[in-house]
Amino acid sequence: MKVALIGAELEENLGLRYMVSALEQAGHRARIFPFNDETELATVVRQIAAFAPHIAGLSMVFTGRAREFCRLARSLRESGFAGHLTAGGHFAALNCRQLMQDFPEFDSIALGEGEKLICELAANLSNLSDVPGFCYRDRDRTIRVNPSAGNPEELDLLPFPRRDTFHEYYGKPIASILSSRGCWRSCAFCSIDAWYRSGGGSKFRIRSVPNIVAEMSELYHGNGVRIFNFQDDNFFLPDRAKALARFTELRDSLWREGVKDIAIAVKARPDSINREAMSVLDDLGVFRVFLGVENASERELENLNRKCSRDAIENALHILNDVDVHVAYNLLMFEPDTTLEDILINLRFMERHMDNPFNFCRAEAYAATGLEKKLRRDGILVGDYFGFDYRIKDPHVEAFHKIANYAFFDRNFNDFGLHYFNMEVDFSFQLLRRFHPDLLSQELRSEVRSFIKETNIDTYRCLSRIWDMVQAIDPADQETLRNAMGGVRLRVDDGGIALRARGERILERLRRAWVEQRPERADTTPVNREISLLGGGYPYFGRESLANAGADPVGPGFFGGGTPIPYAEFRRRLAEQK
Incomplete structure (x- = not known):
């Protein structure tokens, strides 16, 4: 069976690449079609028509681009595509019933991580009634939801993502990679947390170090990759001692495999950062840490359910700047209950930390997040699932x-x-x-x-x-x-x-x-x-x-x-x- 997977490809889309590998392992033929902005819509429609897949899957992760993908779905149908049209990702899964109701172009919505689901879809295309993890139309066109059986617990069983080409920086190929999936916190604004909770099963899972090393070694020796961009929501573990042991094992195992002189980029919570772990990661080649600061006001951190303190943020920045890596962060300076005093606290924070690049914005309300539920309870949520809005009180x-x-x-x-x-x-x-x-x-x-x-x-x-x-x-x-x-x-x-x-x-x-x-x-x-x-x-x-x-x-x-x-x-x- 031929499957077309369509999504953003500004950098490696690991979700789609994992699904390609799973489909090929199951005996299907799969191909990724980049769709980076709406100007590419007509091109993508022509490419899909030429490929003539049995299934077209849309990677609808981000709310900001959801309408573009819905217009793509409509254009595919108008062009004559008669195959099964499905979608997945955070936005699609968390708004599955509304999407199926408002856009008859879709035949189904996948509700969790895609590797197993896309293979199950390909194997049961004529009848999804007994397939867990799908919102779909039954034979009588009734919209039904089969709850997810949970995302896979054993990440080591997944085939490595399919890779054909690599971007380069200063002549060094770069590859994105995951050492874990999910997050062990529940921030009020986070659609990732909401998506993993809705999918069932464990919200946070890790790959074994030997499995990570095997992929990195293959990329290093087989493809010349020297830069590894870890896309984990948080590269660290909740237990500091276990995180340190994991990083030490990763470093030593890579060195034994001859994987040296590399650079790695990671994301981290401030309360995960400590000198012992950063010393090992410095040996490993860390050059970039995107730090989840989010806010400098203790009251705002509590409102956002960050479970993190301002002292932890200050300490993390101090350690990372001592290690001398690229540190960047974002400030969610605005949320429904923000006060002028909160803004002033964040301005003072900026004043103290001029050494690191940053950005700022408002905490947005996405479907099924704690913030969306709070705004709905407070009666100040407006807009629709393509973009909720609110006014600060x-x-x-x-x-x-x-x-x-x-x-x-x-x-x-x-x-x-x-x-x-x-x-x-x-x-x-x-x-x-x-x-x-x-x-x-x-x-x-x-x-x-x-x-x-x-x-x-x-x-x-x-x-x-x-x-x-x-x-x-x-x-x-x-x-x-x-x-x-x-x-x-x-x-x-x-x-x-x-x-x-x-x-x-x-x-x-x-x-x-x-x-x-x-x-x-x-x-x-x-x-x-x-x-x-x-x-x-x-x-x-x-x-x-x-x-x-x-x-x-x-x-x-x-x-x-x-x-x-x-x-x-x-x-x-x-x-x-x-």
Whole structure:
């Protein structure tokens, strides 16, 4: 049987690659079709038609792209695709009944991890009534849900994900990898936690160290991979002693297999970080840690159910900066009960931590999360499953959020936004430092560190300006609010122009340093694009957007997506308006 798997491929989509391997092991033919944005819709439809699969599976993970995948489903049917159309992933599974009701194009929705489910679907295509883990239409077109039997407990039994090509940074192939699945915490905003809970079975599972080493060794010796991007929600274990023992075994086992001189990137909670574990990971080659800071206010951490303290956050940053790795984090500065005092605490946190790239946003409400349930109980949840929304209870904080979200939209959420670019510069420097420390002068290091700090300082200044504004304005005064949004937006974008140009020069110096050592690779330019997966915001679609920015954000089109227009066009239209 032929199966087409369709999803984002900005970096390796491990979910789809695992499913390809499982299908091939079961005797089927499977192929991945990248669908990275809606401009590729017609191309994907043509590719599917040419492949003529029996099953087309859509990887619907993110709420922000859900409508695009629904339009793709409709386009596939309109093009004549008559096979079985299924979907899976966080968004699809947590909203399965609504999707099946609203979009008759779908024949089924998978409710858990895909390897076993896609094979079960292929084996029982004519009748899903006895197959666990599917929402489907029965023969009489009634929507039914077969509860999941639980995600697989033994991750070692899964075949390694199928890989054909590899991206490179500074001539070093990179591969994404998982050492565990799920998370051992239950943060209020986390759709990952909600998805794993809904799937049944254990919420957190790990692979054995020998199984991880076997995959890494195969990638290292067979494909030349030298950079391993661990996509675990948290690379650490809840028990510190067990985590240390696991990392030590991983390091020693890799060294015995001849897997040395590698670089690894991981994600971690602040309360997982300790010096003993980081010492072992430093031996292993860690160069990047994405740290789940989320908020610096103890009250907000409790509201978000983080089960983490500000002291743990401060300690983690101190340790990681001592180890001297690329550390980046995000701040969920806004949630329904945020106060001005909470914002001030986070501003003070930024003030103390200008050394590490960061981003900020609002905690969004996704289906089945603790936050969505709380908002529903409080009677302040609006929108629909394609994008829930809410207003912050304190009107001055809501005004702060509106101004900041509009003003920083490009800097925070654009694929090429300054905050992600700030991370890119540090990422590139630390990666080159891991493999070629001799190429990096102290002066170049100072340029990188200064760029990071000055980008952060510029953001801090603008947020401080907003703080001062909201003390003086009436949040109900829409004209004043719109003027503030437009004025700060201009200030943010003006400041970003010179900073972006400076960062580009630094990246070029890093590239040149590498090229001069390896002239045969002079045509290769390392690029790292970290794509924002955060939802919500006020995109700027033209001067009419600015005119309506202070109005009620709830209604048609608010979650409709779209790309912010370039800065030059923003300035031109604003000048026309004036």
